[in-house]
Amino acid sequence: MNRNDIIIAEFRENDGTVTTGGFGRHLVLLHHCGRSTGIERITPLFALRQDPDTWMIVATKAGAPEHPAWFHNLLAHPEVTIETPDDGTVAVRAEQVTDSERDLAWAKFVEVSPIFAQYQAKTERTIPVVALRRRT
Template identity: 50%
Template structure:
């Protein structure tokens, strides 16, 4: 079911120039490779622009485990994204260290309080990943 929903979001993103009704223009389409399989995948993820690129949150809705795309980025950090404003962009993924994450998390919660709800649903620390332009 999640795959169908993701595909609908991807199609809506592409058909509407990056605009998705429930997310506005906050999504990017993350093109990544499976950590074990090397299979090409695309995941829509909410983003938070920075000077270097974008921050994305590996929340998985507060599930007890990290999303697959997060593990894939750790294995294959050089990826590309599709953005509403910049089109396709080559990026390199880097997980924020604890101090950087703390600063970023405050911003993320202020802009998208739902991530605070996800944090309360899980015992894991939800990773924040920077996607910096290459």
């Protein structure tokens, strides 16, 4: 079992609370489709709830020089679902945010956990911020 599988299992067994890595209730499980393979994947991601219908996530890949695969999958297939600690499974549409909306969201991530600033310092790319907005 890899680390993501362990986190997913803990999320589901504890109603969205994950003590592994100190995530608490700041995770969502992103169900996305591989842009090339079409295979459904599940990725646990640190998320900040912006409002009742929006969760923000960041494509850090721990400061790697390239974006994570899930980010490219969202660009290709933005209509996805997430499992949340408080709302269960939610249908959302992913949208990369830019400019001031991105900067404000990024600042909140850094405020909650300084590790995000360390990830940005490790890479030359601007780490993308994605809004997951509830579909109606």
